[in-house]
Amino acid sequence: MLLQIGDTYKHEFRFSQDDVQKFADVTGDKNPLHLDADYAANTRFKRPIIHGHLSSSVFTRILGMEFPGEGSVYMKQETEYLFPMFVDTDYEVVFTVMTVDREKHIAEISGEVFIKGTSRRTIRGLATLMHQTKI
Amino acid sequence: MLLQIGDTYKHEFRFSQDDVQKFADVTGDKNPLHLDADYAANTRFKRPIIHGHLSSSVFTRILGMEFPGEGSVYMKQETEYLFPMFVDTDYEVVFTVMTVDREKHIAEISGEVFIKGTSRRTIRGLATLMHQTKI
Numbered sequence: 001m002l003l004q005i006g007d008t009y010k011h012e013f014r015f016s017q018d019d020v021q022k023f024a025d026v027t028g029d030k031n032p033l034h035l036d037a038d039y040a041a042n043t044r045f046k047r048p049i050i051h052g053h054l055s056s057s058v059f060t061r062i063l064g065m066e067f068p069g070e071g072s073v074y075m076k077q078e079t080e081y082l083f084p085m086f087v088d089t090d091y092e093v094v095f096t097v098m099t100v101d102r103e104k105h106i107a108e109i110s111g112e113v114f115i116k117g118t119s120r121r122t123i124r125g126l127a128t129l130m131h132q133t134k135i
Numbered sequence: 136m137l138l139q140i141g142d143t144y145k146h147e148f149r150f151s152q153d154d155v156q157k158f159a160d161v162t163g164d165k166n167p168l169h170l171d172a173d174y175a176a177n178t179r180f181k182r183p184i185i186h187g188h189l190s191s192s193v194f195t196r197i198l199g200m201e202f203p204g205e206g207s208v209y210m211k212q213e214t215e216y217l218f219p220m221f222v223d224t225d226y227e228v229v230f231t232v233m234t235v236d237r238e239k240h241i242a243e244i245s246g247e248v249f250i251k252g253t254s255r256r257t258i259r260g261l262a263t264l265m266h267q268t269k270i
Contacts, residue, residue, distance in 0.1 A: 022161040026154050027192035031199040031207075052209040053188070053195040057162035060188040064166040072166075074187040078213045 003107055003135050007097040009067035012116060013058055015050055017087045023054040049084040052123075056081075058093050059111050059127050067095055067109075068134035075106065076128035083122040090116035098126070105135045138242055138270050142232040144202035147251060148193055150185055152222045158189040184219040187258075191216075193228050194246050194262050202230055203242075203269035210241065211263035218257040225251035233261070240270045 024030045029051055032039040040048040056079045064072050085091065092114050099108040106128065113123035129135075159165045164186055167174040175183040191214045199207050220226065227249050234243040241263060248258035264270075 019161050022157065026157040026161065027189070027196050029192065029196040029199050031205060033199075033205075051195055051199075052212075053192050054162070057164065057188050060186055061162050061164040064164050064168075064186075070166060070168075074216050076213070076215045077187075078211070080211045081209050 001134070002102075003068055003097050003100060003109075003131075005097050005100055009062065009095045010092060011058065011062050011066070011095075012090060012092050014090050015054060015087055017048070020048070020050055020054065020087060023051055027051075027053070029053070045084050047086065049086060052079070052081040052085075055085045055091075055113065056123055056125060058091075058113065059125055062093065062095060062111075063109060063127055063129060068107075068129075068131045071131050071133060073130045074127065075130060077125060079123060079125040081123060083120060085113075085122050091122065092116045093123075100135060102135070104130070105132050106130050107135045136269070137237075138203055138232050138235060138244075138266075140232050140235055144197065144230045145227060146193065146197050146201070146230075147225060147227050149225050150189060150222055152183070155183070155185055155189065155222060158186055162186075162188070164188070180219050182221065184221060187214070187216040187220075190220045190226075190248065191258055191260060193226075193248065194260055197228065197230060197246075198244060198262055198264060202244075203264075203266045206266050206268060208265045209262065210265060212260060213262075214258060214260040216258060218255060220248075220257050226257065227251045228258075235270060237270070239265070240267050241265050242270045 246260045
């Protein structure tokens with residue numbers, strides 16, 4: 001089924017400290033703000049925060065696998081990190097189709113991440129992607 | 136030392152298929168375009184491509200650890216994926232300080248990824264980050 005402007009998709013997720021460690025290992029980003037509780041205690045965050053780039057990976061996961069899913073080709077992403085995110089915390093992302101170009105098979109899809117059950121928004125993003133059959 | 140407009144920083148990197156698999160595991164993005172050579176052979180890419188979000192993790196790695204490094208707080212990133220990227224290939228990223236706000240300690244730093252030794256640009260990005268002592 002073709003994506004339509006205004007279509008939405010919701011997904012809940014959380015990350016563990018083990019996920020953060022694995023992400024640090026594979027990307028090489030071993031900033032102690034993400035990995036070292038003692039270090040983080042002396043920052044304004046007071047405890048380790050998740051890498052923003054790990055948090056925003058929910059975009060590639062959902063847009064690549066579920067909405068619109070397999071066949072998506074990423075062209076662009078804009079991501080604003082509005083509020084720190086922590087491990088073992090439930091988050092919800094809400095994607096909304098903002099624009100559709102049927103000739104080029106390109107859509108812009110916004111994504112907003114909230115602390116689950118609250119109006120506290122942690123990430124605001126916009127992805128541009130191509131999908132030959134669903135856009 | 137304070138970042139100045141026009142400062143640049145270069146870094147070479149590559150990813151292996153094992154890195155791609157680990158990234159898929161931790162983010163949950165198991166799009167076969169990244170993991171399955173037989174599947175990828177039937178796409179216009181002909182072979183598996185690296186997750187764009189893994190490739191662009193070089194921004195968080197370098198900006199978080201080296202330039203300006205520890206203490207960086209990510210506020211925003213815009214990333215354009217211009218050309219597919221593959222495993223076992225040498226890439227080079229060039230970061231350039233574009234704007235500096237000394238009062239807010241915020242800088243915009245562009246990053247361009249090239250296939251090493253060529254003018255083929257694969258990613259163009261712009262990161263906005265805060266650093267209390269280096270910006």
